[in-house]
Amino acid sequence: MIRLAANLSMLFTEHDFLERFAAAADAGFSGVEYLFPYAYSPDTLRSALEASGLQQVLFNLPPGDWEAGERGVASLPGREAEFRDSVTEALRYAVALDCPRVHAMAGLIPEGADESTRQAHHATYVANLRFAAREAAKLGREVLIEPINTRDMPRYFLSHQDQAMAVLQEVGEPNLRLQFDLYHCQIMEGDLVRHLECQFEHIGHIQIAGVPERHEPDVGEVHYPAVFERLKELGYVDWVGCEYRPAGNTRAGLAWGRPFGLRPE
Numbered sequence: 001m002i003r004l005a006a007n008l009s010m011l012f013t014e015h016d017f018l019e020r021f022a023a024a025a026d027a028g029f030s031g032v033e034y035l036f037p038y039a040y041s042p043d044t045l046r047s048a049l050e051a052s053g054l055q056q057v058l059f060n061l062p063p064g065d066w067e068a069g070e071r072g073v074a075s076l077p078g079r080e081a082e083f084r085d086s087v088t089e090a091l092r093y094a095v096a097l098d099c100p101r102v103h104a105m106a107g108l109i110p111e112g113a114d115e116s117t118r119q120a121h122h123a124t125y126v127a128n129l130r131f132a133a134r135e136a137a138k139l140g141r142e143v144l145i146e147p148i149n150t151r152d153m154p155r156y157f158l159s160h161q162d163q164a165m166a167v168l169q170e171v172g173e174p175n176l177r178l179q180f181d182l183y184h185c186q187i188m189e190g191d192l193v194r195h196l197e198c199q200f201e202h203i204g205h206i207q208i209a210g211v212p213e214r215h216e217p218d219v220g221e222v223h224y225p226a227v228f229e230r231l232k233e234l235g236y237v238d239w240v241g242c243e244y245r246p247a248g249n250t251r252a253g254l255a256w257g258r259p260f261g262l263r264p265e
């Protein structure tokens with residue numbers, strides 16, 4: 001049986017951030033993920049997890065200057081020292097929060113990047129990810145990479161599943177795995193079930209949302225019951241992150257999750 005994690009950067013935003021943990025637990029979630037923990041001390045977050053009985057399942061490495069539009073530094077030539085520091089900081093939180101995996105965002109390529117610029121990003125990305133995976137392995141953690149759709153995030157360096165597979169293969173570290181976000185894959189490529197089947201052994205985490213509005217999974221063009229059925233047949237028993245923007249009140253929109261123990265009221 002899959003386990004559902006609430007993405008607290010998107011769900012339960014009716015509440016202040018630290019109150020979202022209790023709201024998620026009350027609604028039947030057993031895990032949480034969110035973009036970044038760094039605005040809070042590990043002790044504060046650990047207390048929120050313990051008080052609500054939730055597991056921390058994922059968060060991202062520091063992404064560079066998010067407010068200025070940066071979306072990770074893992075593929076950015078010249079930012080290697082910053083990337084290494086971000087690995088250290090993320091792993092410090094991962095250990096404190098007992099979180100088994102962290103996501104390293106790739107970053108953006110320049111407008112109109114030519115082939116040699118792309119190759120420079122690729123080489124930096126591979127070297128940085130190898131470093132991150134080896135550091136994470138010392139602490140028993142995984143590092144994830146996630147193809148993100150270029151409509152929501154124009155110029156994001158990692159946007160296709162094949163590209164991610166090639167990077168995983170080239171890096172060659174067993175604890176570097178795929179964050180498979182079905183919302184992004186549907187927008188860029190579709191064919192969700194075949195992608196899940198082909199990439200199954202590399203998947204370290206799954207995320208879901210309705211397409212194209214990124215609302216609840218039962219709103220939009222993806223028939224998630226069929227996807228969940230195939231995941232069950234494939235033997236997926238790990239986390240599925242609910243990374244969507246509720247169309248209305250978070251709790252009222254959880255009816256889709258009743259088969260997984262969510263409580264809409």
Ligand SMILES: O=C(O)C(=O)[C@@H](O)CO
Nearest residue numbers: 035060103105146181243
């Ligand atoms: O945007 C998404 O999708 C995510 O999973 C965030 O963590 C940004 O990568």
Ligand SMILES: [Mg+2]
Nearest residue numbers: 146181207243
């Ligand atoms: Mg995602």
